[in-house]
Amino acid sequence: MEYKLPWGSTHPGLLVYLVDLSGSMAWDDKIKRVSNIIWNVLDCLIAPCQDMGVYKERFHLEIVGYNQYTYELFSGGVNKVLDAIDATESNQQFIDIEKEGKAQGLTHMAMAYEKAAEIIRKWIKEQTAKNIPIPAPVVINITDGYPEEVGVPEADSRNKALRAARELLNISVPDGRVLLFNIHIDGEAGSEPELMFPDSRPTDNKKGFLFDASTELNDIFVTRAQRAGLPAKPNSHFMVSNLTDAGLLTKLIVFGSSVSGLTKPNGRCEVPIP
Amino acid sequence: MIKLITKSFLLGKDNEPDGRQDALSVNDPSAIYAVADGVSNSFHPEMVARDLCQTFTSLSKEGEEFKDWNSFSRDYLLPSVAQNWNIGVHNYMTSLQGRLLRHEKFNYERWKFGASTFCGVTIDLGKGILRYYIIGDSTLFVMEKSGELKEYNTSPKMESSDSDLVTVYSNSTCAITSQNHIVGEWLIGEILLAGVKSIALMTDGMAMWYQKLSLSGEDPFAILWNIQGNEAFRDLAMIERTRNNEMDDDLAVILIKLEESSTETRTLDAKIIRKSFIYPYTKRFVKPWKIKRKALHRKRIRLKHRSYKTWLN
Structure with missing residues (x-):
């Protein structure tokens, strides 16, 4: 059955964050807020x-920044995350936004998805060689824009990114396919309505792209999302658009990171809460 | 006359010798045994598991507790577990600081309670009866002399290919919580020892493996019984974890073999020979056993040669 293998020290999960570092992320301190949110999210995820x-080394984290290039912002297990958290406790910024995390350039989202696919394939190869069962990898894309490449029409950029996303989504292990969650943030509250967990493809091209590039939640994930207070329904895709609230962004990233695998630390013995 | 021979193993998911969230307790002089499995989606469930095992095996077999277990559970056991867990958690949290305190606060706010399954048995050799008290998927396996194996726990059952009812081990279980509350109901009953060959109590990590081997015609009791020492048990667990994806959990198991005793002296009527290992939970019971052993030693000299050999074996 799918998505049943918990993250554990004998079979750690793989979590990949793709963080948009395009120029618009520097506006309104978006990248600074995202970096702070990631710090808090990771502090929360390592607690269990x-x-x-x-x-315990229950998961491996990769954070990839992208604009027209990709940047390895972080790679390591739980204890390395801990060290990074301890080192940045004073400012609670997980990404160094002055150096490799500096926001500039465009949004080559296809490259980001391809990088994630490369990381995941490498992980699968390494774990398989060690005969270690592999929980379905989780990829969370945090962006304030849509695919945009130099000299490429918008629609072509989107199609290219969609192809890369579908290739990423097609990577599978016995526990299930890669889970890809797209979270689009907006720097200006109220400029466009929020869209959360749509169960049908939006007509807007950009939002439709995010819908197509996102995992469809199965019934168990829908239930867990609803228990977490998120408005998921059957056939919902994990995409959010025009998100402005920092608290909600934190909640979504925590949910997406832990919905499969980290929910039950050793995957056994869950007492039904009356 | 029936005699009991016991053996027990305890190992955490990452080979922790204290069993991590599993617990067991062996009271050989009173023939009271217990295993418990802390529930993962709760806070410090090992406190509940250990408390349950210690409390159960420290009861007097002739006491009223075992006669009306549901009332005892409601009026004493659950409140006691709740109180001890709250005290334990408070003491633990006040000992923390910095990042660990911050993370444990996250975890406490997330779960707010501890919970554990439980499987306990009392054996009355005089009356030839075993009584069991079970909640959740910690399991009592009883192998009868006829070769039939029975499973006792409160988890759902399904029909196997041989039309036997077998447990469906899943992620959901009944349990005792630290909120003075029980999820599910106690399974209480008794079994006549006359038809019983062996008994095994274990938490679900072991039980899944035990059930699987039994259904395939193997003898898991014998496999475990032939293991000598904690290291050998750990080796078995590591092999099963890496090769067969089994035992991927904390493991607690108590094995009890029933044998007919050929002697008729009173001291050997209820002869209990313990092949187990010193655990924190059973230290308190070592002294009375040693005292009894000294008494047996003095009497051993007076036994016939054949009986002496039987005692040694």
């Missing part, structure tokens, strides 16, 4: 990895 005072 702690077991009797020892932090």
Whole structure:
């Protein structure tokens, strides 16, 4: 059955964050807010990895920044995340936005998806060689825009990104296909209505792209989303558009990161809450 | 006359010798045994699991508790578990600082309670009865002399290919919580020992493996019984985890073999020989056992040669 293998120290999960570093992310301190949110999200995600005072290597994290290039912003397991969190506790910024995390350029989203696919294929190869079961990898794309490449018409950029997203979505392990969640943030509250977990393809091309490039939630994920207070329905795709609230962004990233695998630390013995 | 021979193993998911969230307790002199499995989606469930095992095996077998278990559970056990968990958590949290305190606060706010399954048995050799008290998917396996294996727990059952009812081990279980509350109901019953060959209590990580081997015609009791030492048990667990994706959990198991005793002296009527390992939970019971052993040793000299050999074996 799909998405049943929990993240554990004997079979860690793989979590990939794709962070838009295009020039518009520098506006209104969006990248700074995203970096701070990622810090808080990771602090929250590693809390259940702690077991009797020892932090278990339950997942591996890759953070890839992208504009017209891709940047490896972070790569490591739980203890490396811990070290990074400790080192940045004073400012709670997980990404160094003055250096490799500096926002500039365009949004080559296809390249980001291709990079994620490369990371995942490498991970699968490594884990398979060690005979380690592989939970379905999770990819979360945080962007304030849509695919945009130099000298390429908008529609072609979108199609290219969609092809790359579909190729990413087609990567599978016995536990299931890659889960791809697209979160679009907007710097200006109220400029466009929020769209969360649509169950049918939006007519707008850009939002339609995000819908097509996102995983469709299965029934269990829909239930978990609803329990988390998120407006998912059957056939919902994990995409959010025009998000402005930082708290909600945090909640979505935590949900997306933990919906499969980290929900039950050892995957066993869940008491039904009356 | 029936004699009991016991053996037990405890191992955490990452080979922790204390069993991590699993617990067990062995009271050989009183023939009371218990295993418990802390529920993962709760906060510090190992406190509940250990408390349950210790409380159960420290009860007096002749006490009223076992006669009306549901009332005892409601009026004493659940409130006691709740109180002890709250005290334990408070003491634990006040010992923390910095990042660990921050993370444990996250975890506490997320779960707010501890929970555990439980499987306990009392064996009355005089009356030839075993009584069981079970909640959740910790399981009692009883192998009868006829060769029939029975499973006892409160998890759902399904028909196997041989039309036997077998447990469906899933992610959901009944349990005792630290909120003075029980999810599900106790499974309480008794079994006549006359037809029983062996008994095994275990948490679900072991039980899934045990059931699988039993259904395929193998003898998991014998496999476990032949293991000598904790290291050998750990080796078995590591092999099963890496090769067969089994035992991928905390593991607690108590094996009890029933044998007919050939002696008729009173001290050997209820002869209990313990082949187990010193665990924190059973230290308190070592002393009385040692005292009894000294008494047996003095009497051993007076036994016939054949009986002495039986005692040694």
